[in-house]
Amino acid sequence: MTRPGLAAGVLGFALGGFFDGIMLHQVLQWHHFLSLVPGEALRNIEAQILADGMFHVAVYLITAIGLWLLWRARGGLAPSGAGRGVLSATLLGFAVWQLVDVVVFHWIIGIHRIRVDVPNPLAWDIGWIVVVGLPPLAAGLWLARTAPPPSRGGMGGGAVAASLAALCIGSASLASLPPPGVTTALVLFRPGISPDAAFAAAIAAGGRVAWSDPSGSLLAVDLGEDGSTWELLRGGALLVGRSPLTGGCLGWTRLRV
Template identity: 50%
Template sequence: MSTAAAQNTPSTTPGAWLPWAGCLLGFGLGGFFDGILLHQVLQWHHLLSAVETSALQDLRMQVLADGLFHLLMYVLSVGGLWLLWRSRRAFAEPGADRRLLADALIGFGVWHMLDGVLSHWILGIHRIRMGVENPLFWDLLWFVVFGVAFVAAGWWLRRGGGTACGGSRRTATPATLALAVLIAGPVAALPPPGVTTVMVLFKPGTTLPDVFDAVAAVDGRTIWQDPSGQLWAIDLGVAGDPMRLYRHGAMLVSNSLLPVGCLAWFTIPRPA
């Protein structure tokens, strides 16, 4: 293979990873959109709402499963951001912003189509709206509006529909996608409305009286603690504000154990 041909292979061209970056970012945003809107805001379902096992019907387990799901979306989105950074030189090419937006729309739509086929109809772990007379209607509505329509819009834009931004606006699309991911991730980690129990990781050196002062400041009660005394499960009550815990020594407040536990593993000294 000649040197010129080798330089033009997909693995070495500046924009080779750009489609994957857009698809991963769109896919991750689709998951965050689903989790934040349907799991937390509207509370139409949790990830495992339709799994009829006594252990998994516990609300704490449902919220933990949602947290694991959001962690997966984090990993995929970070991968998309990394590929976007690798493809940064490709934005000198005309139409690169349009292609990135198109791929993000396709990724967003693919998430909802995959979720519909796999989670709703094959595995049956949840439906869009649980407890309604016709769940299939809501499944199909979500599949078409947020799945098929977004993929079609991305495909149309990818094939030349619309116009590309030029000049200084060329970086608007990647900046907007990156900002959306950076905002959606922390929002997804917040406790959903109606769930009063949160996992709290306190800063190293926080004493037991400091923890009790923090719990009292939010009118909460302690449920569980790990042996280090830094990781706690706290019931905030109906009127509790988890954000106030950050004023009283909390490093991280989450609606699931895994993100807090992972951070705790690296921050809490392990016994020799």
């Protein structure tokens, strides 16, 4: 694989993660990352939200690595037909994410499924692979095997790479957005922060506590238009629904009270 192809494969893998996180964690809310992990310590909402946030952090890191590799490989984008290779590797990387997620995380490790609240989760897993995993895999392999010789030209590598980078940055931005029109953020405080200290931090941030879990470590805080996310972080918050990195998934989480 060429250096641009490696970079594109990493970015395609990251796009698969963003698609998973945005669609399955945030919009559809079919599962959390650790939905099926046994043990009360990992089944409470705080642990689930923290794991989802760390999942998003990992995808951001993969994206950053891919963008860095793409920049380093920019010299290899000049040959005619390089764009076809970049597109092929992107599609293959996206497909690999879907296959790894289902085979490794669903069937081997068993930490979640595509849908955990249905009587036939295996059918949903297989359906997801068929609909979301196999088409980009087939398209990527077809592009790789039918790439035209350099003399016949093809898609410009620079243009395709720039479009890929823009798509990844846009996906990263979309993944960090809270639900539209919502001023209430879910705030998860680190262990050791007492309920009184958590409430005090929410008030100091200009917010109003609308809900609290029994432990007092997970709050729903209405920050209005002027509340400060950074004050919450200074007050001991681990994750905030309106924070730019990990809060997107947190902010979309439905609470059952």
